[in-house]
Each structure stands twice: as C-alpha cells, then as structure tokens.
Amino acid sequence: MSHHLIARVANRLIREYWNRQDKYLKSQLGSCGQRVSIAPTVVILGKSGLHLGDDVEINNLCHLFAGGNITIGPRTMISASCSLTSTTHSQAVSARSRMINIPINIGADVWLGTGAIVLPGISIGEGAIIGAGAVVTKNVAPRTIVVGNPARPIGTVPADETELPTLKIPSPTKEPQ
Ligand SMILES: CC(C)(COP(=O)(O)OP(=O)(O)OC[C@H]1O[C@@H](n2cnc3c(N)ncnc32)[C@H](O)[C@@H]1OP(=O)(O)O)[C@@H](O)C(=O)NCCC(=O)NCCS
Numbered sequence: 001m002s003h004h005l006i007a008r009v010a011n012r013l014i015r016e017y018w019n020r021q022d023k024y025l026k027s028q029l030g031s032c033g034q035r036v037s038i039a040p041t042v043v044i045l046g047k048s049g050l051h052l053g054d055d056v057e058i059n060n061l062c063h064l065f066a067g068g069n070i071t072i073g074p075r076t077m078i079s080a081s082c083s084l085t086s087t088t089h090s091q092a093v094s095a096r097s098r099m100i101n102i103p104i105n106i107g108a109d110v111w112l113g114t115g116a117i118v119l120p121g122i123s124i125g126e127g128a129i130i131g132a133g134a135v136v137t138k139n140v141a142p143r144t145i146v147v148g149n150p151a152r153p154i155g156t157v158p159a160d161e162t163e164l165p166t167l168k169i170p171s172p173t174k175e176p177q
Contacts, residue, residue: 068101
C-alpha cells in the first residue's frame with residue numbers, strides 16, 4: 001500500500017471515530033439542537049444539564065461544568081478556552097465538598113471571546129459580546145459588550161443594518177501604551 005493510500009484510510013478512520021464520538025456526546029446532553037458544533041477537546045461535566053440550541057459552536061479547550069444546568073441559545077459562539085461553571089461549593093470549610101448548583105443562561109446570538117469565564121447563576125442576554133479573557137460575575141443585558149475582570153460594559157452591539165466601524169489593526173511599530 002502506498003503512503004498516500006495509508007494516509008487516506010487513516011484520515012477516514014479518524015473522521016469516522018470523531019463522528020461517532022460526536023454523536024454519542026450529543027446523545028448524552030440534556031438537549032441538543034441541529035448543526036451544533038462541539039470541538040473534540042471540549043470537556044463537559046454533568047452532560048445531562050447542558051442544553052444547546054441550533055447552530056451553537058463550542059470551540060477547543062472549553063470547559064463546561066453543567067451539573068447545575070447551562071442553557072445556550074441558538075447561534076451562540078463560544079471561542080476557545082472558555083470556562084462556564086454552573087456549580088460551586090459551600091464556603092464553610094466543613095461543608096465545602098458539597099456541590100451547589102446554580103444555572104447559567106446564555107441567550108441567542110451571543111459571542112464569548114477566547115478564555116472568557118462565566119460564573120454560576122449568570123444570565124447573558126441575546127446578542128451580547130463577552131470580550132476575550134472576561135470574567136463574568138454579573139448578568140449581561142442583551143446586545144451589551146463587556147470586557148475585563150470583573151466584566152464591565154464598554155458598549156452596545158450596533159444594529160445589524162448599521163455599518164460596522166473599520167477594524168483598527170494595531171501598527172507593528174506602535175509603542176506600547
Ligand atoms: C470585546 C471586543 C469585541 C471589543 O472590541 P472593540 O469594540 O473593537 O473594542 P476596542 O478595541 O475599541 O476597545 C475598547 C476598550 O476596551 C478595551 N478592551 C477591548 N477588549 C478587551 C478585552 N478583551 N479585555 C479587556 N479590555 C478590552 C480596550 O483596551 C479599550 O480600552 P481603552 O478605551 O481604555 O483603550 C474585543 O476586544 C474582543 O475581546 N474580541 C474577542 C476576540 C476573540 O476572542 N476572538 C476569538 C476567535 S472568535
């Protein structure tokens with residue numbers, strides 16, 4: 001067998017393996033819409049507590065503690081390395097091993113930037129943008145842009161018919177501020 005053929009067969013087997021894994025994972029979720037994309041390295045704990053709308057995308061290295069229920073609305077995009085945790089622990093040392101479940105609700109058309117963290121009990125309104133690295137400690141209103149730790153609003157998502165501002169590409173020669 002030529003190397004080319006071996007590579008093609010191996011690729012096909014890997015694809016079939018991942019397709020099967022993907023189907024199995026989705027069958028274990030609380031609910032899962034159509035055309036949902038969950039990258040292979042996503043870790044989900046408490047799978048039956050996770051509810052995904054149609055066309056949700058969850059990128060590589062995300063970590064979801066769904067034991068307390070996480071609901072994610074249609075078309076929401078979760079960038080790489082985000083953490084969503086719907087479980088926490090009692091603060092009392094003697095009771096710390098006890099899990100406390102508090103649901104997370106993320107609306108439709110939300111975009112979570114890389115490495116965002118969403119804490120238990122948080123609701124994020126539809127169309128909102130969560131900046132890269134944000135730690136979301138308070139509810140986010142629909143179509144609001146939040147950044148930072150703790151996440152604070154910095155703006156509003158423009159209406160779809162509004163022309164978006166030209167992207168500001170940082171100059172490689174620009175001095176750091
Ligand atoms: C949230 C985001 C969309 C905002 O973009 P924007 O509206 O163009 O914001 P600006 O670049 O004009 O920044 C506005 C202010 O917020 C700050 N800011 C922007 N993004 C920030 C972030 N993620 N964390 C902390 N501060 C941030 C800027 O430094 C700036 O502060 P200043 O006014 O004091 O200078 C963008 O910065 C972001 O985080 N995108 C996520 C990218 C990503 O994760 N991609 C993954 C692949 S999909």
